[in-house]
Amino acid sequence: MNSSIAQQTDATFIFITAVSVVLLLIVTITMIYFVIRYNKKRHPVAEQISGNTTIEVIWTLIPFVLVMIMFFMSYSGFKNLRNAPSDAMTITVTGKMWKWTFDYENGKQTDTLYVPLNKPIKMAIKSADVNHSFFIPHYRVKEDAIPGRTNYLWFNPIELGYWDIACAEYCGLQHAYMYSKVIVMPEAKFWDWYNTKTDTTAIVKDSLTTKVDSIQKK
């Protein structure tokens, strides 16, 4: 059900793009056709036509209807995208030049985002210095990290694996290297990890590769 959010975004994108391609083709082909058909050689005397109210109304209303459909489609996707389910697990992420730090509710702190499969995740997004933007392309979500305030986004990890987290708001010298990963783990494995006391970032980092491997094998 919640997996539909990224799909809904893609569906909106495909709909808008498809309508756009059709409009672009109509405009371009008509233009080229007229330029050839009414070329000076074929059509030596121009007919002076200064306008047509009916036609103006038609080509004002059709785009209006089209953009309204687009708006409502995107708005319904947006409502789902913004409203996290009440059982979502909240994880705080803080952007700081040039890394992400994740704080879990039990005090665990990591530089990679570990999440359990099939549990909606709500990210509380903060910044310790300048603006950043927390971006997970795979889930089609992004929200800025602005100092002095907490922004939110949520996503539902429905498949095992790991995906990139990028910084999408320019933040200085190492902006292009402010990458991290979200790692979706089987539920039992996640809770094992979550409840172990060894919660220093260094250890988590060392075990990153093995964890990823074990996810891949499963």
Add this chain to the structure above:
Amino acid sequence: MEATINNENFYQYKGKHKGILGWLLTTDHKRIGIMYLAAMITFFVVAMFIGFFMRLELLTPGQTLMKPEVYNALFTLHGVIMIFLFIVPGLPAVFGNFFLPIMIGAKDVSFPRLNLLSWYLYMAGAILAVVSLFTGGGLPDTGWTFYVPYSIRSTSNVSTALFAAFILGFSSIVTGLNFIVTIHRLRCKGMTWFKMPLFVWGLYSTAWIQILATPVVGITLLLVIFERFFGIGVFDPALGGDPILFQHLFWIYSHPAVYIMILPAMGLVSEIIPTFAKKTIFGYGPIAMSSLAIAFVGYLVWGHHMFTSGISDTSRAIFSLLTFIVAIPSGIKIFNWIATLYKGSIEVRTPLIFVMVFIFVFSIGGLTGLVLGSLNTDIHVTDTYYVVAHFHYVMFGGMGTLFFGGLHYWFPKMFGKMFNEKVANFSVVLFMIGFNILYFPMFIMGYLGMPRRYYDFLPEFQIYHQISTIGSWVLVTAILIMIINLIVALKNGKKAGSDPWGGTTLEWTIPSPPPLENFDIEPEVTKGPYDRV
């Protein structure tokens, strides 16, 4: 008395001052237009090469040419020069100055001295922008958007660049004011509002945005300077300020600025199509009114730049709705232009090819804007290369194409010479090919998650970056051929008559180049600007 100056064009006219002073102290709107043209082509070429080197850096992953701090400074410079020195002022300052008075049958603008002042403000801003490169703590590296708090924290020379943009804003305000008064007061006999050429309508709509929106960004940039020097705490969250406030104020200007760029370009299309279709414009009223509609609704859509900034969901929805609505008048214009071609007697000459390229490229830019106005898709693609592609299609493909299109259209009038049309046509077609190779892959990599303003990229994006870089070589070649062709024409071009294209507006009724005061006898207008019967 008129008879004695009849044979003398404005280049030959000997005023109080001779030589270079005859230019630097001139109040002739045509000379001022030419001075803007010289300055702007220079800045454009500089910023184009900056873009060229940025693309070269992105040819291979990791370091190709330069260090990240250099790359960050280059995209800042590319943006600042292109936006503040070329795209925003371009069409009004060059073609508005040269042709607005002529097209409404006037001798000059209302305030010729103020007009010269605006050129000096423009040059002062430009020089200050150059100074910011070589003084202080290094090249400004904030991006042209100067987002706080980074622009407050950065140790580079941001303040000078901010002040340069502030001064350039004044130049824009003064020009806008001058044009509004000129259009209201100096129209010749019979030139009623609905007999004005549509380029004038475009300038008129733009001028209102210039004087109403530019002061907002002026004060905002000044506040950032104060914040940097005195820590006044308006924007800095560490002092209780609000970084989101900056974004609101910045985009309240900078979104309408998009329309400052595009409305005169759209006006120019409405000039060029009737001339080459030998036909009156289809839907004069709707085209003129859609300019005003764009100018008005364009004020109310700035929030779509901030869909991920944390503003309320309600305001995001309202801004999204308004953004969709602002797309409609642009569509209306395109439909009317196409309809103008219907049953025309079309001559395919260089300026018309520019317009056809414009309609194709600008339509892509406009239509991809729908994806950015749409809430859920914008959240995914904002701050990615998708946005970079979109605004290059709109601004460069829109205003940029028409700047060169207008230059070719009015070149015979401005300089009294014809250019080599075959070379020009070749350069436009090459321009379109290079343009699409350069910018189209950016849509794809943007949707796949390539963020903008990145010095480096993940391996999966390399292929798109490489295609794009190859496109930049084609595009730069095309532009250089185009410019060189015009420079050659300046020296060796054949003499152009007063109406080489068969246009109907007033500028084609006077000699090329025009005499000092444009018209020997004040013209009287009895029919619509594009009427041929």
